[in-house]
Amino acid sequence: MALMGENLGVYYKKDQWIFKNINIKVSPGEVLGLSGYSGCGKTTLARILAGYILPQAGRVSVDTKHLIQKKFRPVQLIYQHPEKAINPLWKMENVLTETYTPSQDILDAFGIRDDWRKRWPIELSGGELQRFCIVRALNPNTRYIIADEMTTMLDAITQAKILHVFLDICQSRKIGVIVVSHEKSLLHRICDRVYKVGQLC
């Protein structure tokens, strides 16, 4: 029972490998950190694990099964830029309930106010939008969450608050979390293990 990537390798141009032979594993309830320099493939790795792109080598399995493209993927990715991850023509209400209807507890925990739901995305700040993205990913069927620079755009206090709530919920639901960040201090503070991507480059 784990989200596993075995011998993953990927390139965008033939034979110019971004990384190769990566083995990565997250168990339910575990928090794994991914660190590395800019451009070393952190985001690419995150997108592979979430099933957005297929690797040129290796395989990804979720609880020993392959990801099925047509169904709700149990691995959810939270993007760095919430303003791009939300359809600008949708009211926040629809964004929030695209997959499921979140309970009031979760909304309160993240401080999502009721009147925000009637607004357009451009009428909320990045941090406020990001809360919606996090709640959206916390579908009851989600087993693993990959947070790709999820809180980078927030100030330190909000960052701490949101991460705290987020990790609490993941802990209580036994959701495996991968936190992608370049802030080593943050990773060491919240993660059980830290995996360094691209030692070669």
Add this chain to the structure above:
Amino acid sequence: MLEQLGRKEDVLPYTGKAGNVRKKIIWMISFSVCLIGFIVILSFILSNDNLRVNNASKNLMPSFKYLFGTDWLGRDMFTRTMKGLRLSLAVGVFATVISVTVATLLGTVAAIFGKKIDEIISWFIELFIGMPHLIFMILICYIVGGGIQGIVISVAMTHWTSLARVVRAEVLQIKSAEYIQISQSYGKSVWYIARKHVMPSVFPQIMIGSFLMFPHVILHEASLTFLGFGLSPQTPAVGIILSEAMSHLSTGQWWLILFPGILLILVAKSFDNIGEQLRILLDPTSSNE
């Protein structure tokens, strides 16, 4: 939570100066719609008797009885102009609907079904854009054999290209958007994504595109009939009215050409105005102004 923070007033909807722009836009749109509606209604009310040849009232200047004067056969120009504009509008609507459908279909197909098909469709678009509109329309009209159907087909065949390009670009851009990939990761079907994510952002472009296409279509339709392709001379079409009036202009009958011409421009401009104002109104970044 709201009461605790005691900041209810930040949350209230947009008041003050806002709404003025919106009000002005709505006024402009309703003015244009009224003008077009007025012409359509008048064209139905006015009796066909006014179009009969009447020797008693030949070549009259504009007066209260004959608002736009009469022509050399004694026909009331006001009635002819209104009925001619109605025909132009009908042909325009029909041709626009066809071109918009073709444009939407080809644009979407080009954007979705991979590189090969995109190249083929883009080549066709360039082919159609490269040829001068009017010559191409005359050619098609001639092949089809004239008449109203000839005009509709030729106008529809030549006007879809620019809108198809817009639709293609829009779909291409939105196809790779992150929120669509996320929707896919939720296991949403292609149909759901097309309906809920792609359509809402492409639809305004299509609607505005068709409103902006309309004046072109009307003017081209008028020029085709002006050149004598298509309709029989007794049909009240703006193009025919104008081309007939040409030969009487030198005898000083300026009203034959002035009023129908002005009205044609007004109608075309009204549609252009509706399209332009809708564009401003539907743009989400200005929707609250």
